[in-house]
Amino acid sequence: MRLIHFILCAAMLSGSPLSGADNNLPVIADTTSSIISLEKEHRVGQAWARTLRGSAPLLNDPITYSYLNDLLWQLTAHSQLQDKRLDLIVLDNPTLNAFAVPGGIVGIHGGLLLSAEKEDELASVIAHELAHLSQRHFAAQLEESRRNRPFTMAAMLASILIAAADSQAGMAAITTSIAAQQSSSLAFSRLNEQEADRIGMQNLAEADIDPNAMPRMFSRMQQSQRFQGSRPPEFLLTHPVTESRIADSLNRASQLPTPSTSRTSLDFDLTRTRMVVHFSSNPQKALNHYRSATKSTQQPLDYYGLAVAAIRMNQFKLAENALKKLPASWRQHLFVKLTEAELQLAAEAWLTASKQLEELNSLFPDHYAVEQLLAKAYMGAEQPDKAISILNRLKKDYPTDTNAWYLLSEALGQAGKAVAVHQARVEYFLLTGQIDKALQQIIYAHRESGLTSSDKARLIQLEIDTKRVRDEMKMDF
Structure with a gap:
């Protein structure tokens, strides 16, 4: 063992x-x-x-x-x-x-x-x-x-x-x-x-x-x-x-040096609270827990937990009120601002979410979470070209991120770019080890009308890459 x-x-x-x-x-x-x-x-x-x-x-x-x-x-x-x-x-x-x-x-x-x-x-x-x-x-x-x-x-x-x-x-x-x-x-x-x-x-x-x-x-x-x-x-x-x-x-x-001050991390506390809510088998029970906790302790972290739980239960007004109860310093924290944007996304207030996330994108350029959520906001607002621009930049920094490739294929579909949809889906299927589905997408792409010489060359290369990945997944030593 x-x-x-x-x-x-x-x-x-x-x-x-x-x-x-x-x-x-x-x-x-x-x-x-x-x-x-x-x-x-x-x-x-x-x-x-x-x-x-x-x-x-x-x-x-x-x-x-x-x-x-x-x-x-x-x-x-x-x-x-x-x-x-x-x-x-x-x-x-x-x-x-x-x-x-x-x-x-x-x-x-x-x-x-x-x-x-x-x-x-x-x-x-x-x-x-x-x-x-x-x-x-x-x-x-x-x-x-x-x-x-x-x-x-x-x-x-x-x-x-x-x-x-x-x-x-x-x-x-x-x-x-x-x-x-x-x-x-x-x-x-x-x-x-x-x-x-x-x-x-x-x-x-x-x-x-x-x-x-x-x-x-x-x-x-x-x-x-x-x-x-x-x-x-x-x-x-x-x-x-x-x-x-x-x-x-x-x-x-x-025998090792220790920090002069105890390490505290609001990033960790907020993220851990998100996981507590996420892994709760009973969303209503989680909501009730944080509602009760805020009444008895009035701790900021409990208000954040209440907001996350309320978003999960589509109780948007409750989530908004809980976020407003956070200290001013907390409300300036990136994760809290992103949670406010998540609230707008869940409520399908696409333009409001887009505006919030555009401001964050200017303050935190190339931030993974900001770009992911901004792409979703643009897609919800039926602005796929803006989403495609964001996602193309995101996948360069995170080439193996399946969420980025999945969202990109959806945005390309929304924009009516059929060949590019197939190509993005091939990349997604390769990242998830679905070789047969990747090859099938290449076949579908070849059937599209109006293929340019560049499209054809790209599809040929994708097929070569797909077969190489298939061989590598069989590798042993």
Whole structure:
């Protein structure tokens, strides 16, 4: 089971890719490059991510995605990653889990925000996973496994994929594909865990985040496990927390510098509240909870929760009144202003929403959540050309974002640009691993009348790209 943990850990983390050096060359002092290059890890990770996007529900919340993406890159700046091409995937799953697949795929369940009570605790989980990636523990584990017996990475990644969508089925698949490991493999895994803890806490300190957040998060996980029954969360299956591990992390944290002031984050508090409402199985119950809380405590965060819950229940006047109760400083916060725009979008006040978001776009240019919501506002206002312009810019910064490609295909359809609709749909289907649907869209596009020579050349290239992706998704080593 420890081998499972390594692959999952070295297999746990979308955002804008960064250019890097030629990753085909072996890394100096990095013996794992002779086993699998960074470039091949990247190709394998991207192929795996396509299947994940098509198999597990993605969280469609631009504000939450933007927050997690910013936090990820803040931590990446203080990591030892040599290949900084990262791709964040946020899953619409209420469970405590996160994972980083070799090749820079960072996966975070929305439920992780429910488990962490402070931003530094959330950051500690991400820092730990980035450490697994930077130290290339996956490649090292691959080498160790090959010494003992034949190993198929495709089978392992397939098992991880199943676990992301269905934990019980995934663990059954993993148990079937990997037999019990020798004691040497178990020790090898524990060493990697200790290294990821150590480097993760060091990177937290360098990012001016309290390294004590990691043992604090471990303790919180251990405590929650006692109330989980016979089966703990997936994260704890792959990241076992013991008293000795907590003690070791506390000892390491005590040797690292801590921030002079306690870290507070309104971004985190607002995002976490959004997830509390989002994952509530009974929207009316969530609304009642925050309505009651605002009467008894009158805390700003409860008013924000009430506003988000009211929008979800289409009680727009209640949401508007709740937002007005927020302190003036809160109402200037970007996430609150975006929530005000979400209210207008939900009420189909397209022109009002467009105006609000245009102002935000001038203040926060190229912001992911602002552009996503502005594109929706333009589409609602039947201004598809403006939406297309926004989305074309967005997809350049976030080329693997399925929401951007989906919205772009809808806006192009609204604008009557049939060939471009097919092309955008091909890109969307490729990102979600739906190769047959992508090829079918290419066929449909070829049937459109009035194709230019440029259109035909683009379709030919798309077909070549689609077949290449199909081959990469079958790749194994």
